[in-house]
Structure formats: structure tokens, C-alpha cells
Amino acid sequence: MRYISTRGQAPARDFPGVLLAGLAEDGGLFVPETWPSLSASDLRALRGLPYAELASRVLHLFVGTAIPAETLAAICRQAYAGFGHPAVAPLVQLDAALWTQELFHGPTLAFKDMAMQVLARLFDHVLAAQDRRASIIAATSGDTGSAAIEACAGRERLSIVVLHPRGRTSEVQRRQMTTVRAGNVANIAVEGSFDDCQDLVKAMFADAPFRQELGLAAVNSINWARIAAKIPYYVAAAIALGAPDREVAFSVPTGNFGNVLSAWAARRMGVPIAWLIVGSNRNDILSRFLTANDMSVRPVEPSLSPSMDIQVSSNFERLLFELLDRDAAATAATMAGFRSSGRMAVPEAAWHRARGLFHGFTLDDAGTLAEIRRLYRDGGYLADPHTAIGIAAARALPCPHGLPTIAAATAHPAKFPDAMRQATGITPPLPPRLADLYERTESFTVAPADLGQIEAAMRAHARRNAA
Numbered sequence: 001m002r003y004i005s006t007r008g009q010a011p012a013r014d015f016p017g018v019l020l021a022g023l024a025e026d027g028g029l030f031v032p033e034t035w036p037s038l039s040a041s042d043l044r045a046l047r048g049l050p051y052a053e054l055a056s057r058v059l060h061l062f063v064g065t066a067i068p069a070e071t072l073a074a075i076c077r078q079a080y081a082g083f084g085h086p087a088v089a090p091l092v093q094l095d096a097a098l099w100t101q102e103l104f105h106g107p108t109l110a111f112k113d114m115a116m117q118v119l120a121r122l123f124d125h126v127l128a129a130q131d132r133r134a135s136i137i138a139a140t141s142g143d144t145g146s147a148a149i150e151a152c153a154g155r156e157r158l159s160i161v162v163l164h165p166r167g168r169t170s171e172v173q174r175r176q177m178t179t180v181r182a183g184n185v186a187n188i189a190v191e192g193s194f195d196d197c198q199d200l201v202k203a204m205f206a207d208a209p210f211r212q213e214l215g216l217a218a219v220n221s222i223n224w225a226r227i228a229a230k231i232p233y234y235v236a237a238a239i240a241l242g243a244p245d246r247e248v249a250f251s252v253p254t255g256n257f258g259n260v261l262s263a264w265a266a267r268r269m270g271v272p273i274a275w276l277i278v279g280s281n282r283n284d285i286l287s288r289f290l291t292a293n294d295m296s297v298r299p300v301e302p303s304l305s306p307s308m309d310i311q312v313s314s315n316f317e318r319l320l321f322e323l324l325d326r327d328a329a330a331t332a333a334t335m336a337g338f339r340s341s342g343r344m345a346v347p348e349a350a351w352h353r354a355r356g357l358f359h360g361f362t363l364d365d366a367g368t369l370a371e372i373r374r375l376y377r378d379g380g381y382l383a384d385p386h387t388a389i390g391i392a393a394a395r396a397l398p399c400p401h402g403l404p405t406i407a408a409a410t411a412h413p414a415k416f417p418d419a420m421r422q423a424t425g426i427t428p429p430l431p432p433r434l435a436d437l438y439e440r441t442e443s444f445t446v447a448p449a450d451l452g453q454i455e456a457a458m459r460a461h462a463r464r465n466a467a
């Protein structure tokens, strides 16, 4: 299995190559050279398998011969062994034709664990095979950092440093990052905004000698392996509700377009997905694109669903490449235009193709609270603000023919206690394994948003960890 860049100017790589590289050298994103397929009989053969087994069989199509099938199966088993639900990603029926798929039973209570737990183990395996080490650097506004830390803690070949904007993440999110006790984990609270953190990470990757010296690697959602590792749960949900003999629909609360891109990929591979709904909060660039071909960047506004407070959905480039019939030159030109003007010029024909499949829906904070309240009142279901947007979207844009619709439940309600209390009067308890989170000791250093100081801290940490 080989991967090419959406911008066409980087050499093709195998799976370990794209895992370690993250971004392609030409600034593009890696995509499979050809999409693997799942036929009707392939889908039938996956019925009834434990989730980890299904995941390893689907992932195998993307890994190819780079990792032996038994090793990949063991990686998936270990990745999902610590989840808080035996089904890993259970379906909960909310209505006659509406389900949620709970993707939040991992260690940090958000769907990012579904991919990150696999990703860190893949890194460890690939690095060991090449007798190398890597330093993961990540900037976070919340969920990504904690999922990455939980996944990387104690891994032999990795050290990880996470930058978060000081005082600007929720207390649950910060504690999930800063209370992990492992020698290979470091947290830095940066005196600045999330954008400052992201700029520092970009500057470190642009510092070639530093990047080389530390073996810098990234686990953000542009890494292809994260997209691949989320495809299995779309396959699993579709099969459970009748695929390949019946079509299904998905509704996904969206920020960086990573999660819903995995749903699109499952469809591209042959899973009968008839309808894809993209839910946004007031940062609605994707809905504006789908309704009016208006992909123009506006300032990010904070909302009750902070993991969707994004204006530039980096994974959209992968869909754009497909919408443009895999024309890498046109993709590169469109992305360059977007960067310089803040507005993406998507040709009419490509836009119509996108609209034929994706349906955008926007919900503001008041609507989100109302949906949380309604779900609790009508069925006793506690949906976090992100999940509530996806469910509201599925109700607002029901799939024709009443096909079964699955709304992705992306975070546990206990991660957002303030919004839940405001909407329902209830503070959802943390699951038992996290019940003492507020008593655990935190450890992090504070640093100014200064490249030299952050790089010095990274060096010291990597050296300690390698010793």
C-alpha cells in the first residue's frame, strides 16, 4: 500500500513512512494511491467480530505488508483493552431510526482515544523495527493533548511534549494532561493563546536541524494513520445496522474534518453510506461551504463545544483532492489561494459533488443547550455539547427513506460539567477510573511563547527520556 501527496510534489511512501512523516514535504496531505475496497462479502465476513478484531482487519487494508497481520491484531487488542465498555464503541438507540455510537469510552473520554491509542502503538512498533526514537510535539486546546499523552505515556520509543495555552483549557482537560505520571511525558503551559502554541509547533517543524536532532513527529489529525484508525467504527456501526444489505447515514460533529473524512473513506471503500451530515457550532465555515459554496475564514469564536472551534478544517484538503478528480496541481493551487485570500475557490462542479453527499447543519450555544435538555427530558440520555450538535443535525436533516442514522457521540458528558449542569441541572459523574481526577497532583512547567525556550525544554526532556 502506497501513499501520495494531495499536492503531487512529494515522493510516494509506504504506511510506516506516512506515519512518521505526518505532513508531506510539499505541504500536502497523504492519501492512499488507490482506495482499498470492502465488497459485500467482505462486509458480511466482518459481522459479529469483536471490535478490536474488526479494526485490525480494516486497518490491515491500509497498512499492507508493512506490519504483519498478527502484530497489527495484537496492537489493536491492546489499544482497546483499556476501554470502559466491552463493546468499545456501543450503539445506543435514541429513536425509531436514530442511534448514537458512543466513541468516548477510552481513557480520556473523547473519541480521539479511538485512533490515538492505536497510533502510539504503531509508532512504537515502527520505530523499534527501525531502531529509532521519536519526540512527539503537540499543541492542544483540549482533547487532542490528553488523548496523545495517555496513548504515549510509557511507550518505549517515544517522548511527548504537549503545549497548552495557560489558563485556557477546561479544568478537566488540563488535569487529564497534567496528572499523567510517566517519565516520557512533559506538559508546558504557554503564556499565550492556542494559536501561539500551534505557531510554536510549526516553527519547530520548520527548524530542520532541530527537527532532525529530536526526531520530531506529529500526532495531529493531518496524520493519515489517525484517519485510517477511525474508519473501522463506521464499518462496525454500518454492519450492525444492516450493511451491506441496507444503507445507513451518519451525522458527525465536525471541527478539523478528520472524523467525518473517515466516514467518507468508509463510503469510498464500499460501505453503503447514503447520507453524511456535518454538524458545526457557530464556527460554521463547513456549513457555509455546503449551503452556499462560501468557504471563507472568519475569526474563531468560543463556544460550548470547544473542540469544534475551528475555522480552517485541515483535513478538508483530502476531500478537495477527490472532488477535483485527484488533480494535485489544482489542489495545490486552490490551497495556495485559500491561504493568501482566506477564501477557498472551489469550482462549481466540485461543490455540487460535495453537496450531493454532505449536508451541513449549524447550531449555536442556545440551540445546543436546548438539545441537551430535550434529550435528557425525553429519554434520559446525557449528550455532551459536541454530541448534541450531531444529534440535532440528524433530526433537522433526516435521511430520505428513513434509513438508520448514526450520530457520533464524540465526548463523555462528564467532560463538560458546566454545560451539562446549565442544560439539565445534573453534573454527570466521571467514570470510576477517573473519579479521583480532581485530587491527583498536577505537573507542568510554564513558559513564554518563545521558540528558543520551548526548544531548550524539548531537548532536555528528550535527552532525559533517552538516557
Ligand SMILES: *Cc1c(COP(=O)(O)O)cnc(C)c1O
Binding pocket: 110, 111, 112, 143, 144, 221, 253, 254, 255, 256, 257, 258, 259, 260, 307, 308, 386, 387, 410, 411
Ligand atoms: C476533536 C473533536 C471533534 C471534532 O472532530 P474533527 O475530527 O476535528 O472534525 C468533535 N468533538 C469532540 C469531542 C472532539 O474532541
